[in-house]
Amino acid sequence: MRRRTVVSAGVPLAVYEQGNPAGPTVLLVHGYPDTHWVWDDVAAALAADGHHVVRYDVRGAGASGAAKGVRGYRLPQLADDLFAVADAVSPHRAVHLAAHDWGSIQAWEAVTDPRAAGRIASYTSLSGPCLDHVGHWARRRLARPTPRHLGQLLTQAAHSWYIGVFHLPLLAPAVWRLGLAARWGYVLASTEGVIPRTSHPQPTLATDAVHGIALYRANMLPHLLRPRQRPTAVPVQLITLVRDRYVSPALGDDLDRWVPHLWRRTLTAGHWSALLEKGPTVAQMIKEIAAHADGAPASPALERAAVSSRERAAGPRRPQRPRLRWGRGRGPGLERAAFAGKLAVVTGGGSGIGRATALAFAEHGAAVVVCDLDLATAERTVELARLLGAPAAHAHRVDVADSAAVDTFAREVAAAHGVPDIVVNNAGVGHGGTFLQTTEKEWQHILEVNLGGVVHGCRAFATLMVERGEGGHIVNVSSAAAYLPSKVLAAYATSKAAVYMLSDCLRAELAPAGIGVSTICPGLVNTNITRTSTFSGRSADGLDATRDRFAALYARRNFPPEKVAWQILRAVRENRAVVPVTVEARAGRVLSRLSPALTRVAARIDID
Template sequence: MTAIDHTPQVGWRRRTVERDGVRLAVFELGEPAADRPTVLLVHGWPDTHALWAPVADAMASRYHLVAYDTRGYGESDAPDGDAPYRLPELAADLFAVVDAVSPDQPVHVLAHDWGSVQTWEAVTTPGAEERIASFVSVSGPNLDHLGAWTRRQLRRPTPKALAQAFSQALSSAYTAVFQLPVVPKVLFAAGMRPAIWRQFLTTLEGTDPDNLVFAPTFRADAVSGLRYYRANIRERLGSPNPRSTKVPVFEIVNTRDIALRKAIFDNTHEYTHRLWRIDTPTGHWLPYTNPGYLADIAAQFIESIRGADSSPIIDRARQHGARQPHSGKLAVITGAGSGIGRETAYLLSEQGAEVILADINLDAAEETARTITSGGGFAHAYRLDVADTDGFNAFAEEVTKKHGVADIVINNAGIGLAGHVLDATDEQIRRLVDINLMGVMTGSRAFGRKMVERGLGGQIVNLASAAAFTPQQGLGGYSATKAGVLMFSESLRAELAEHRIGVSAICPGIVDTNIVAATEFAGASADGQKQLQDKMSGMYHKRNFTPDRVAAAIVGAIDSNAPVVPVTVEAKVGYRVYRFAPGLSRRMARTKLF
């Protein structure tokens, strides 16, 4: 497959900027204006300015876009030796381009890979904030910050610290080969062809082949770019000199990055006056895999810095101090006014998430929200009847419009129904199915569609029950709905796997929640209802397994993308008995509890 030059398609205007005898090929789209600020696009290895063609197509209507081939790439000069490729030289090139294309106004920078590394060098230069208005960093760390992080991990050799350092060392092992003087040049000169690189990115990153844009100089660029590694890696990691920046920084951390582990960015807040961060389950080459998303999120950040538009996504990404496990995430929880839903909301909020609290009892949801916001968290209460399919779909639309696409959806709302199935009324069975099963299916589908459309993955958690796999007389209707939730979740998990959306089914056993006191008993009189509810509540109180422990299991499932999570000893035992000794499970089901 031949190399593709995207320049004619996007309509770049070419110019040359010279610094200290090195000519840099610069490409522009549009003209700078008060309402069209300049955005500088900086590429990495082994790319050229052509990397940005799909992103530029999406941003050209709003901005004056400038991209350039960094020294050693594309149509720019390639000085001999390694010294000309040290970071101070690269940062000076960046400032030279800024001065040429936007002499009167600071520019916004969007950079990837080594483009981000050299921009970090630029923004940590004293006075950089006068020339750079903001910096969006994709898959490129500050090497001094990385060196400091590595030393810290090794100075405090906890198992976690050592595991993180070892993981990054494995991911970066290829850079050691790049340090060799001859071997990588020979290998790349022989084997680095556009067709091979295209197949590599398509297979590993899941890129759209139409987005893959390579300059005619691709093979030469791949070899020339090795000098960036030789000139900087050993020096900066061996003797780091971490410096701070006053430039607003937005880090987009790709959690499936083959070269960079997300933990290496955890100390960025120590060196930035204003930091935003979003973690996405994407790979290294985000400008190729999801250019529309990158263009949109970068524009939202730029506009927020300019003070033109407020974005809930950017507001949520603002980082104050050390990052929490779910910082920047948006979580939607049904049945959040009490019990498991409320405790899960508390825990996710403590871990940095912004939470949407839905409950049929708005007062209860608002009480949960007040507790969270009084502690400094972000929470929003909504009234929602999960049995109302049209209302649920409208709720999903409203949440997406006001707050953005949910990263986590927890379908927790449910009711109980006990007593013999033959004694239950059609209305009781219908209400049970509408809330426990249809509500879960509607929530999963409504928010799942949004996740798929966004293309950045997510996690759906559905509350089933140990009753899903432990048949019991007196709980036939309830068990049927929870078994439906379990199998629905397993099937949905298979459907959404290609979109990197996880689906987990949580199966608690006997948990002390309000659902017990509100459980209806089919066929019982008014007096009998109260007696049976008191008896059941007493049994659950005596078990004393609290909702916060289920919440911890839910958050654990989100973190690990666990498919099925039995919670409580009886749930774990029942799960295995039903799988491996179903006859025993059926005999146990004959035991009368109520």
């Protein structure tokens, strides 16, 4: 790493460079109470990819000089520092800017400055809004104090409790000097799971933290109480940290008013763990926006992030397809763009619940990838999804019982369209027969498809979701048979009960990664599954007759797959753990809990 000194308004700034000097320049700005070291992992990943990576200790931190008095920490002066560094390290080419916490706040000052044109090619912001934008954000909510707006204001006020403390004389400096600095590593480890390292917290932390208090005193009240108009034409990537204890996601709601070129991303991380534990993921996001700003096509993930921002700016729209409503004309309570910018993968999407689910996601703004053993039916689903306005729809032929095929499918989806946000493991087959009637081959087939298909889908896609770090949701379609035993559904009920338990186990495992898992338990749903189900111990003529009887029963029940699809969308939206869909499924779940003995008695009934 190369070091130089840049002087801005008489204050020496320690600047550090690494990577390829001829590559695109990425300028990283740290926050409070950090130094350039907080970017170590991000910088290493960017440098390894051929970027010219530049970091500097902001005034008052690390090896840089400190300003005299509070006035020296005002945002216009901090913006001057940033431009001075950019001019020194990349005088003839615009820099790509990324900043965190107070680094992001001062970077917003530079990005919304007229000098940004031609000097800043792109901006990635983490956990630090423009203070003027926040001032306007608060004013609009106070002008229209709806419960939602008041809730947002109160939430952010609770997140920002420390700002008031920093304005008290003597107290905040004393806290840092008398113990907080020495315990800072423990605080980050206990609150965010950050593993202490030799470079963080930095040895100058106590002094840096005391100097940095001036940032709050010089800027907070003036900009929040008298906000300026601060638009920008710079392409901006906003990374919202799901577990941020200090900056609430609502602060970015109005950003479209100021930033016409906006991409919204999320990262399942805390305020500091985003950089200290998920640096390579942040680096990948920075690389994507930088490459796109330099003329490369947008990555699939970045393209979906742009869609999300456009839909958010357009505002919510209600669904217009009355045939997908239920219950005395009541809709599902989801806005038209509920899944805008999302990518949903649906297995067994060629018919029935799978097709209805893919179409419901498409109608609500998601791009969809559908797979089925019958490619023609999957392609027909894709045609319908496009007619409903899906931003993208693609079909694949996949045998979910083949683990290698599912792994290949997941890699192809990620390479062509990006890592999916939602995966619905729906593919399955029906089977009837007692335990003694069911052959070993039939057992193997049922378990390979109904259980193995879910296992393969969860493993292949959850691995990608965890690596990406942006969260997601997995839906596993089980059945009411999972908790309602029947002697004539031995293999089928066993496979669905295993899916039920797998989902609960996986939900616990993936929760720290921000990935939800839902189990959907339909009852009698009018799909073509009865026409393709197998039955043990039946002759050819007897098999057709049995299928006809069950098809007639399901037709009389007449519960459409579209209603299951809506429940799946709501389960994803609300992160529900278990969703029994039909009346009989809900009643059966209650009965299985209240009186397991009664369900065992009912299991003896011959329903064939």
